[in-house]
Amino acid sequence: MLEIKNLHVKLEEEDKVILKGVDLTVETGKVHAIMGPNGSGKSTLSYVLSGRDGYEVTEGSATLDGAELLEMEPEERASAGLFLAFQYPVEIPGVGNMTFLRTAVNAQRKARGEEELSAGEFLKVVRQKAATLKIDADMLKRPVNVGFSGGEKKRNEILQMAMLEPKMCILDETDSGLDVDAMRLVADGVNALRDAGRSFLVITHYQRLLDHIKPDVVHIMADGRIIKTGGPELALEVEKNGYAEILAEHGIEGVL
Amino acid sequence: MTAVEKQSPIEARLAALDLPKGGAFGAAREAALARFTAMGLPGRRDEYWRWTDPASLNAPTPVVAKSFDSSDEAPVFNTIDRLKLVFVDGVFDAAASDAPELAGVEITRLAEAADIHWATGLYGSLEAAGQSPVARPFAALNTAAATDGVLIRVTGRAARPVSLIYVHKSEASDPILHHVVKLEPGAELTLLENGPAGARFNKVLEVDVAEGARFHHVRMQGRDHERRAITHIFARVGEGALFKSFTLTANGVLTRNEVVIDITGDDAMAHVAGAALGDGATGAFTHDDTVFVTHGAERGESRQVFKKVLKHGAVGTFQGKILVKPGAQKTDGYQISQSLLLDDDSQFLAKPELEIYADDVKCSHGSTTGAIDDTALFYLRSRGVPMDEAVALMVISFLADAIEEIEDETIKAEVLDRLEAWLARHRG
Ligand SMILES: Nc1ncnc2c1ncn2[C@@H]1O[C@H](COP(=O)(O)OP(=O)(O)O)[C@@H](O)[C@H]1O
Ligand SMILES: [Mg+2]
Numbered sequence: 001m002l003e004i005k006n007l008h009v010k011l012e013e014e015d016k017v018i019l020k021g022v023d024l025t026v027e028t029g030k031v032h033a034i035m036g037p038n039g040s041g042k043s044t045l046s047y048v049l050s051g052r053d054g055y056e057v058t059e060g061s062a063t064l065d066g067a068e069l070l071e072m073e074p075e076e077r078a079s080a081g082l083f084l085a086f087q088y089p090v091e092i093p094g095v096g097n098m099t100f101l102r103t104a105v106n107a108q109r110k111a112r113g114e115e116e117l118s119a120g121e122f123l124k125v126v127r128q129k130a131a132t133l134k135i136d137a138d139m140l141k142r143p144v145n146v147g148f149s150g151g152e153k154k155r156n157e158i159l160q161m162a163m164l165e166p167k168m169c170i171l172d173e174t175d176s177g178l179d180v181d182a183m184r185l186v187a188d189g190v191n192a193l194r195d196a197g198r199s200f201l202v203i204t205h206y207q208r209l210l211d212h213i214k215p216d217v218v219h220i221m222a223d224g225r226i227i228k229t230g231g232p233e234l235a236l237e238v239e240k241n242g243y244a245e246i247l248a249e250h251g252i253e254g255v256l
Numbered sequence: 257m258t259a260v261e262k263q264s265p266i267e268a269r270l271a272a273l274d275l276p277k278g279g280a281f282g283a284a285r286e287a288a289l290a291r292f293t294a295m296g297l298p299g300r301r302d303e304y305w306r307w308t309d310p311a312s313l314n315a316p317t318p319v320v321a322k323s324f325d326s327s328d329e330a331p332v333f334n335t336i337d338r339l340k341l342v343f344v345d346g347v348f349d350a351a352a353s354d355a356p357e358l359a360g361v362e363i364t365r366l367a368e369a370a371d372i373h374w375a376t377g378l379y380g381s382l383e384a385a386g387q388s389p390v391a392r393p394f395a396a397l398n399t400a401a402a403t404d405g406v407l408i409r410v411t412g413r414a415a416r417p418v419s420l421i422y423v424h425k426s427e428a429s430d431p432i433l434h435h436v437v438k439l440e441p442g443a444e445l446t447l448l449e450n451g452p453a454g455a456r457f458n459k460v461l462e463v464d465v466a467e468g469a470r471f472h473h474v475r476m477q478g479r480d481h482e483r484r485a486i487t488h489i490f491a492r493v494g495e496g497a498l499f500k501s502f503t504l505t506a507n508g509v510l511t512r513n514e515v516v517i518d519i520t521g522d523d524a525m526a527h528v529a530g531a532a533l534g535d536g537a538t539g540a541f542t543h544d545d546t547v548f549v550t551h552g553a554e555r556g557e558s559r560q561v562f563k564k565v566l567k568h569g570a571v572g573t574f575q576g577k578i579l580v581k582p583g584a585q586k587t588d589g590y591q592i593s594q595s596l597l598l599d600d601d602s603q604f605l606a607k608p609e610l611e612i613y614a615d616d617v618k619c620s621h622g623s624t625t626g627a628i629d630d631t632a633l634f635y636l637r638s639r640g641v642p643m644d645e646a647v648a649l650m651v652i653s654f655l656a657d658a659i660e661e662i663e664d665e666t667i668k669a670e671v672l673d674r675l676e677a678w679l680a681r682h683r684g
Pocket of ligand 2: 042043044087172173
């Protein structure tokens with residue numbers, strides 16, 4: 001279970017406050033969605049949870065199954081079961097996708113005191129999981145995300161998620177830049193991982209991803225806060241009427 | 257010792273040497289000695305020695321350097337089926353070497369060459385040609401003073417790589433080795449080199465790659481922290497021929513690797529790459545790549561890819577030039593030099609140069625220096641990869657273009673292994 005309480009975050013380098021008291025609880029086994037206009041702080045929330053530099057938490061907490069995330073190094077958060085599928089996956093020339101995956105899987109196993117996977121075992125698992133995401137042998141061999149299309153990068157994120165088997169998955173705009181077929185592949189990949197022991201926080205700008213990944217709870221984020229929470233119908237409402245009405249209710253204005 | 261006091265530095269340098277006389281290379285040596293004397297020892301006022309102090313290379317005797325015990329690792333290139341030729345402190349060790357017999361390859365020890373030898377006209381000639389427009393005094397000194405080395409003539413496709421192994425035992429050894437490699441038309445050879453060789457190593461490798469021949473060179477300069485090295489490669493690349501050279505340098509107080517390539521035949525290809533890793537915490541580290549590629553024929557392709565990873569006060573220098581002569585049309589010349597600074601103490605100096613006298617050419621050069629990309633580092637760590645390992649992966653990523661220049665997959669894997677081992681030893 002992910003519990004975020006009264007989270008306030010500003011930029012380290014400037015006096016710009018981005019998160020202004022986020023409260024959010026994602027129960028184990030549930031899928032929550034966060035929607036909201038651009039610039040409302042969704043990506044910032046995902047980065048702060050996973051430990052990226054450059055942000056300063058001025059107030060509040062975020063725990064995963066009771067453990068305080070905000071005090072851990074990024075790699076410790078990962079080993080504790082947190083995973084972030086990046087909005088913009090990073091290219092790493094010269095490091096094979098497979099090498100990267102194996103390094104990550106084994107680092108986490110080591111951190112948890114589990115035995116490392118042998119090259120053979122690893123290969124078997126990765127091939128099988130890659131196949132369901134239509135990731136071919138060539139993509140596995142190529143350097144991490146280098147020369148991948150937008151859709152390939154997002155599928156690669158889901159493959160990493162499938163290999164690392166996190167407890168808490170955050171997906172930041174995983175649907176952006178995807179055509180319908182690619183989105184279906186990604187959604188199928190995510191749905192295959194839905195499990196009573198695994199939670200998801202799906203950040204999206206559009207409702208369409210939520211047609212494929214059905215959320216239990218939908219939150220609307222604006223101006224650094226969760227301003228409204230509801231069921232899947234909330235996403236449909238946003239789709240139909242846009243954010244203007246909801247924002248106006250909360251006295252937030254802006255060009256959307 | 258009043259006599260010594262009266263000597264000039266160059267006289268003192270020469271007095272410390274026992275110059276060989278006569279034989280197949282007597283004339284070449286005499287000419288080289290004259291060249292050296294005319295040029296004099298280099299100093300920091302010389303354009304290409306501004307950033308690297310040659311004082312310890314000029315001195316009559318080397319700074320004492322402890323030999324390093326690297327037996328915690330398997331011998332370098334052990335995974336490769338090769339013909340081994342071993343030099344201990346610059347002296348050929350027949351007992352430690354394989355019999356110099358390889359189909360399509362003729363190998364002679366320099367010290368044992370008959371008075372009439374195929375290498376007579378070649379020995380020192382590429383070095384001499386490479387002395388202009390930039391003087392390279394240590395190379396001339398080498399040609400004049402080297403007493404050992406190998407002369408390799410390749411007439412076919414060598415079945416195995418020839419592997420030169422340089423063992424450093426004596427703390428004050430000052431080896432000077434000179435090798436000549438001649439690839440006849442269509443021949444192919446892979447030459448491997450590894451080891452520190454001595455306290456102060458001066459080496460020249462002259463390579464004549466005839467039409468359609470292919471030469472691959474991979475070198476690893478050894479783990480000794482205290483050694484110094486000044487090395488030169490002079491290559492002449494003929495029509496449709498291929499020359500490829502890669503060097504991995506980790507450790508060493510001072511390393512200056514000069515590469516001088518003359519593309520003389522049309523449609524030839526010359527690639528030279530280097531990866532250097534310096535950690536000032538284990539001793540001073542200065543690494544200097546000075547490269548000069550001349551295109552003197554049409555449709556030549558050259559690449560210079562030099563990468564340096566520096567920390568704890570390590571200093572890296574790159575001086576690289578592409579010269580395109582009149583008439584060398586359709587030349588494709590590329591040069592990149594980059595450094596990855598792992599802290600704020602280290603320094604990278606670069607002098608990229610292009611000089612072009614033909615109008616229909618494609619040449620580019622670039623030089624960058626920077627730290628590890630934060631976003632990439634975060635991406636790796638967010639997958640559970642600990643900081644040290646993430647840094648190591650980013651270093652490998654940074655060096656990848658240079659390592660890619662090694663064609664043979666087994667050799668490439670060896671180099672990567674050594675690199676990873678170095679990174680594991682130098683964390684933090
Ligand atoms: N590193 C940063 N430097 C400057 N501004 C930033 C930085 N990170 C986020 N912001 C600002 O914070 C706000 C929220 O951004 P973000 O979290 O990316 O929003 P969302 O993902 O909801 O579109 C925006 O106004 C953005 O410009
Ligand atoms: Mg965003």
